[in-house]
Amino acid sequence: MASPALINVGLMGxxxxxxxxxxxxxxxxxxxxxxxxxxxxxxxVLVRDLAKHGQANLPAGxxxxxxxxxxxxxxxxxxxxxxxxxxxxxxYMKQALSSGKHVVTANKEVMSKHGPExxxxxxxxxxxxxxxxxxxxxxxxxxxxxxxxxxxxxxSIRSIINGTTNYILTRxxxxxxxxxxxxxxxxxxxxxxxxxxxxxxxxxxxYKISILASLAFHKIVGPDDVFRQGxxxxxxxxxxxALELGYAIKSLAIATLNDGQVKARVYPxxxxxxxxxxxxDGVYNAVEVExxxxxxxxxxxxxAGREPTTxxxxxxxxxxxxxxxxxAGPTHQDHSSNIDLTEPPTRADESGSGxxxxxxxxxxxxxxxxxxxRPGVFAQIGHVLGDGEISIASVLQKDTNQSEQTAEIVxxxxxxxxxxxxxxxxxxxxxxxxxxxxxxLRIEE
Amino acid sequence: MASPALINVGLMGxxxxxxxxxxxxxxxxxxxxxxxxxxxxxxxVLVRDLAKHGQANLPAGxxxxxxxxxxxxxxxxxxxxxxxxxxxxxxYMKQALSSGKHVVTANKEVMSKHGPExxxxxxxxxxxxxxxxxxxxxxxxxxxxxxxxxxxxxxSIRSIINGTTNYILTRxxxxxxxxxxxxxxxxxxxxxxxxxxxxxxxxxxxYKISILASLAFHKIVGPDDVFRQGxxxxxxxxxxxALELGYAIKSLAIATLNDGQVKARVYPxxxxxxxxxxxxDGVYNAVEVExxxxxxxxxxxxxAGREPTTxxxxxxxxxxxxxxxxxAGPTHQDHSSNIDLTEPPTRADESGSGxxxxxxxxxxxxxxxxxxxRPGVFAQIGHVLGDGEISIASVLQKDTNQSEQTAEIVxxxxxxxxxxxxxxxxxxxxxxxxxxxxxxLRIEE
Numbered sequence: 001m002a003s004p005a006l007i008n009v010g011l012m013g014x015x016x017x018x019x020x021x022x023x024x025x026x027x028x029x030x031x032x033x034x035x036x037x038x039x040x041x042x043x044x045v046l047v048r049d050l051a052k053h054g055q056a057n058l059p060a061g062x063x064x065x066x067x068x069x070x071x072x073x074x075x076x077x078x079x080x081x082x083x084x085x086x087x088x089x090x091x092y093m094k095q096a097l098s099s100g101k102h103v104v105t106a107n108k109e110v111m112s113k114h115g116p117e118x119x120x121x122x123x124x125x126x127x128x129x130x131x132x133x134x135x136x137x138x139x140x141x142x143x144x145x146x147x148x149x150x151x152x153x154x155x156s157i158r159s160i161i162n163g164t165t166n167y168i169l170t171r172x173x174x175x176x177x178x179x180x181x182x183x184x185x186x187x188x189x190x191x192x193x194x195x196x197x198x199x200x201x202x203x204x205x206x207y208k209i210s211i212l213a214s215l216a217f218h219k220i221v222g223p224d225d226v227f228r229q230g231x232x233x234x235x236x237x238x239x240x241x242a243l244e245l246g247y248a249i250k251s252l253a254i255a256t257l258n259d260g261q262v263k264a265r266v267y268p269x270x271x272x273x274x275x276x277x278x279x280x281d282g283v284y285n286a287v288e289v290e291x292x293x294x295x296x297x298x299x300x301x302x303x304a305g306r307e308p309t310t311x312x313x314x315x316x317x318x319x320x321x322x323x324x325x326x327x328a329g330p331t332h333q334d335h336s337s338n339i340d341l342t343e344p345p346t347r348a349d350e351s352g353s354g355x356x357x358x359x360x361x362x363x364x365x366x367x368x369x370x371x372x373x374r375p376g377v378f379a380q381i382g383h384v385l386g387d388g389e390i391s392i393a394s395v396l397q398k399d400t401n402q403s404e405q406t407a408e409i410v411x412x413x414x415x416x417x418x419x420x421x422x423x424x425x426x427x428x429x430x431x432x433x434x435x436x437x438x439x440x441l442r443i444e445e
Numbered sequence: 446m447a448s449p450a451l452i453n454v455g456l457m458g459x460x461x462x463x464x465x466x467x468x469x470x471x472x473x474x475x476x477x478x479x480x481x482x483x484x485x486x487x488x489x490v491l492v493r494d495l496a497k498h499g500q501a502n503l504p505a506g507x508x509x510x511x512x513x514x515x516x517x518x519x520x521x522x523x524x525x526x527x528x529x530x531x532x533x534x535x536x537y538m539k540q541a542l543s544s545g546k547h548v549v550t551a552n553k554e555v556m557s558k559h560g561p562e563x564x565x566x567x568x569x570x571x572x573x574x575x576x577x578x579x580x581x582x583x584x585x586x587x588x589x590x591x592x593x594x595x596x597x598x599x600x601s602i603r604s605i606i607n608g609t610t611n612y613i614l615t616r617x618x619x620x621x622x623x624x625x626x627x628x629x630x631x632x633x634x635x636x637x638x639x640x641x642x643x644x645x646x647x648x649x650x651x652y653k654i655s656i657l658a659s660l661a662f663h664k665i666v667g668p669d670d671v672f673r674q675g676x677x678x679x680x681x682x683x684x685x686x687a688l689e690l691g692y693a694i695k696s697l698a699i700a701t702l703n704d705g706q707v708k709a710r711v712y713p714x715x716x717x718x719x720x721x722x723x724x725x726d727g728v729y730n731a732v733e734v735e736x737x738x739x740x741x742x743x744x745x746x747x748x749a750g751r752e753p754t755t756x757x758x759x760x761x762x763x764x765x766x767x768x769x770x771x772x773a774g775p776t777h778q779d780h781s782s783n784i785d786l787t788e789p790p791t792r793a794d795e796s797g798s799g800x801x802x803x804x805x806x807x808x809x810x811x812x813x814x815x816x817x818x819r820p821g822v823f824a825q826i827g828h829v830l831g832d833g834e835i836s837i838a839s840v841l842q843k844d845t846n847q848s849e850q851t852a853e854i855v856x857x858x859x860x861x862x863x864x865x866x867x868x869x870x871x872x873x874x875x876x877x878x879x880x881x882x883x884x885x886l887r888i889e890e
Contacts, residue, residue: 020738024596024738031598032596035595035596132593137739138594138736138738138739138740138742139739139742140585140589140592140593140594140742142593143588143589143592143593144585144588144589144593147585147588147592147760147763147764148577148585148587148588148589148757148760148761148764149583149585149756149760150480150759150760150763150764151469151477151480151755151756151759151760151762151763152756153476276724276745279721279724291583291756292752293465293469293583293752293753293755293756293759294582294583294584294746294747294752294753294756294757295583295746295747295752295753296746296747297583297584297585297744297745297746297747298743298744298745298746299742299743299744299745300721300742300743300744300745301739301740301741301742301743302739302740302741302742307737307738307739307740308738308739308740310596310738311594311596311597311736311738311739312593312739314595314596314738315592315593315594315595315596316593317596318592318595318596319592319595
């Protein structure tokens with residue numbers, strides 16, 4: 001395959017990120033050509049509605065509503081998919097890869113649900129499928145796992161990869177806001193959508209951690225393999241108690257490998273203040289990778305937004321273009337992004353237990369209970385926890401409500417087994433003296 | 446060029462890092478082969494003294510004291526240079542590149558002093574020169590600048606890239622140790638060498654920031670283009686005052702681009718506590734890259750040591766090997782690591798001012814003065830600073846020594862020009878009421 005004299009890009013999608021990519025491709029052609037070693041041109045842009053983009057300052061004839069003008073054009077070498085959603089995006093990506101085009105995508109949903117299939121297709125066709133922008137915005141985490149950290153056996157990934165929830169939790173922690181206030185403010189600032197479900201319930205983070213887990217552990221981890229718990233039941237007093245106990249509360253996306261089994265989960269958790277992830281505030285994202293050689297490496301930066309995502313997409317466009325210039329087949333990216341080319345992909349949960357099951361997780365727990373303020377309550381609670389072999393690390397009694405004769409008790413435990421903790425919570429809820437177990441958070445240390 | 450059926454590695458140097466690389470290459474051949482797409486073998490290891498490495502568990506015949514057994518062996522595809530020092534290391538690297546071998550190096554001194562020449566040589570010979578391990582140990586900063594962040598116009602790099610000094614400063618900040626105590630402890634723990642000059646005087650950090658600056662700004666920045674100030678004149682009270690003012694003291698290596706001019710410098714500086722770099726403690730390293738698209742991206746991890754450095758070296762070995770497997774010329778790395786292939790390399794200081802000159806730097810300053818405790822002192826100091834157009838932000842008077850009739854005054858300034866501050870310091874030192882200007886630190890915000 002001869003290297004082209006001009007690299008033509010087809011852009012699918014002209015939303016916020018598409019606009020950023022188009023602006024950069026059109027705005028600094030010389031700088032990009034120098035970085036690539038060959039001129040690059042934006043040949044076609046797929047949009048839904050031509051009229052809507054009349055003011056976009058694109059050269060005449062670039063806009064189209066017909067995907068085939070990109071997918072069937074053999075002069076287009078690199079397809080950039082920034083439409084979002086699963087279909088038709090995934091179908092277009094398959095068609096592009098099948099016809100020998102390199103594909104760059106920012107689509108976390110497609111990569112989480114169909115990544116392994118698309119990666120195989122890219123490999124069979126000797127082209128790159130690059131998806132740096134699907135996780136962590138401008139943070140170079142995907143490329144680092146594929147390349148610089150490739151020598152490591154990765155042991156764990158711990159991350160804050162949803163800026164919306166991190167913004168909400170930061171507001172709750174620093175300003176005593178309650179969840180609804182903080183969410184409204186995030187919506188006003190454009191950090192949260194009008195339907196915030198995807199962010200608040202951890203669905204977005206589950207997509208992203210499944211992508212990172214697949215890449216780091218060379219296993220197939222899909223969104224359903226991720227245990228998920230949202231942040232909407234956190235209350236201001238949880239943050240006050242956390243502060244008193246020396247912890248921050250963060251929505252963490254975690255993937256660990258134990259005995260060849262990937263455990264992936266998204267939940268709000270407590271972190272000691274001196275943990276680097278505890279220091280990640282506002283809409284920032286961070287990913288901590290622990291490998292057998294590199295130790296703990298943390299990446300911190302803007303996880304979303306037009307410019308950071310454009311940085312990631314364009315970095316991949318440069319990468320794909322360089323591989324065209326060097327007349328190679330796929331660059332290094334494909335060897336590592338492949339879920340072990342030389343071994344058949346394994347579903348992480350083929351043992352039947354499923355990754356999303358965290359029953360055998362062992363960690364410390366924070367329990368907040370609303371109890372009747374009467375003698376003997378502690379003894380009953382202690383009895384239940386003792387039966388579950390859960391050892392108490394600390395107890396705070398707070399916020400006695402004299403008129404209702406109730407009090408709030410906060411318990412932290414020594415490391416305990418998740419299934420046992422869940423069983424004990426049921427038993428605690430059944431006690432007459434316990435009004436409810438108001439919240440349970442895992443403590444990551 | 447056909448891709449080899451087996452990739453042979455020649456290792457030059459069998460110190461701490463060389464030992465780690467050899468152990469990994471010999472210990473997990475199958476995992477590496479899967480990652481590369483081809484088997485890989487350690488063919489030769491150059492050492493100075495065969496007897497010293499008799500116990501190293503290397504296969505028979507691998508050890509040699511003759512560099513030509515690596516450099517002249519056309520079956521060796523990848524040379525890993527981990528000898529350290531400039532010569533003969535640089536000469537061996539040139540010879541290897543000239544004969545078409547990919548070179549992986551951990552040698553910051555060679556890359557700082559001879560990087561541009563070696564990179565040109567690699568490009569002319571169509572091979573990779575990879576040097577992830579030369580800066581930041583296990584932190585994937587070099588590869589990220591070459592690849593994922595390549596779309597950015599980098600504006601600044603701020604970093605803590607010397608673990609020894611960061612350990613010393615952390616001990617001084619947290620435990621009130623003085624410099625000599627903290628240095629001795631660092632030596633006892635193996636973090637500092639018996640002659641600590643390279644670390645303490647910022648020479649090591651200057652090598653590293655010059656490598657990052659060359660890469661990020663596509664300019665030639667050598668070690669002499671870096672302004673350097675060591676940490677040995679910091680005293681415990683500087684840390685007490687910093688704490689009171691809300692700052693941490695860190696030895697920062699900084700490179701910025703202004704009007705096409707690179708300013709690179711290494712000096713102890715004050716950072717607000719909430720700055721991510723202020724939170725980097727002990728032997729950890731961190732690099733913050735600010736780009737026009739990605740915003741601020743921070744990398745944090747182990748900047749030295751056998752395993753982290755091995756992670757970086759082996760990542761590059763995998764990279765070089767993949768480019769052999771894909772039958773390409775040099776992979777993407779070379780386009781970006783090149784100091785602008787299509788333009789002649791420019792010496793950053795060809796304007797004549799020199800990068801190491803920071804006279805026009807503008808920042809806030811911290812001044813600690815030992816003064817005579819008598820009326821009118823403040824007026825005189827204020828007069829000198831006013832003459833230099835230096836505006837005072839805060840004043841603390843501390844530690845009055847009644848027997849000597851002296852006091853310590855700490856002044857922070859609003860942003861001021863370096864040359865003006867230096868002139869004012871001379872003027873202050875000339876005042877009869879000023880015993881000395883004990884310390885001057887720049888405040889980075």
